[in-house]
Amino acid sequence: MSRDAGDLLFPPEPGSGFELDPGLPEQFPEDDDGELKPLLGDDYYMRAALRCAQQAADAGEVPVGAVAVKDGLIIARSWNQVELLKDATAHAELMLIASLPQIVGDWRLDGIDVYVTKEPCAMCAGAMVNSRIRRVIFGMRDPRCGAAGTALDVTGFPGMLHHVEVSGGLLEEECKTMFQAFFRTVRDNARKKK
Numbered sequence: 001m002s003r004d005a006g007d008l009l010f011p012p013e014p015g016s017g018f019e020l021d022p023g024l025p026e027q028f029p030e031d032d033d034g035e036l037k038p039l040l041g042d043d044y045y046m047r048a049a050l051r052c053a054q055q056a057a058d059a060g061e062v063p064v065g066a067v068a069v070k071d072g073l074i075i076a077r078s079w080n081q082v083e084l085l086k087d088a089t090a091h092a093e094l095m096l097i098a099s100l101p102q103i104v105g106d107w108r109l110d111g112i113d114v115y116v117t118k119e120p121c122a123m124c125a126g127a128m129v130n131s132r133i134r135r136v137i138f139g140m141r142d143p144r145c146g147a148a149g150t151a152l153d154v155t156g157f158p159g160m161l162h163h164v165e166v167s168g169g170l171l172e173e174e175c176k177t178m179f180q181a182f183f184r185t186v187r188d189n190a191r192k193k194k
């Protein structure tokens with residue numbers, strides 16, 4: 001099945017690879033104070049992002065995957081599609097953020113957390129700030145161009161109107177292993193062609 005940018009529209013068509021979670025209401029019991037408390041931890045959502053990254057790897061894309069979480073539910077998923085869309089801005093996080101206003105009905109993404117397998121670049125970190133993402137949780141740090149505090153600090157830059165809370169290094173080894181395996185395969189294939 002061929003994909004184009006139309007596939008990024010939400011709600012996604014069944015089988016398009018972009019799916020909304022049906023919801024996990026039984027896992028969100030009310031606490032004593034009447035607030036709904038998610039039982040799922042950060043690892044759960046990062047594993048969902050890793051599955052998105054695998055989709056990218058399977059399609060020959062640099063394996064970065066991301067999910068958006070609101071009130072404990074995954075409301076959108078995305079993965080890197082730069083090659084497919086021939087678009088340098090088609091990073092997992094940026095496409096995720098672009099899809100969210102259609103889901104929540106606002107460009108202000110208050111209370112939404114993004115889980116992504118690699119530290120966001122300056123472009124994606126900037127989009128997170130501008131769209132008021134509450135928190136970004138990333139896997140692998142990117143010493144060369146990570147913009148959530150490693151090479152640059154776009155998410156915490158004092159001049160910005162909004163600061164995105166950052167948690168880095170979650171399931172870092174798993175995220176890094178997938179990344180390194182992808183580039184090893186690319187190198188091996190290039191060598192075989194010579």
Ligand SMILES: [Zn+2]
Pocket residue numbers: 091092093094120121122123124125
């Ligand atoms: Zn990016």
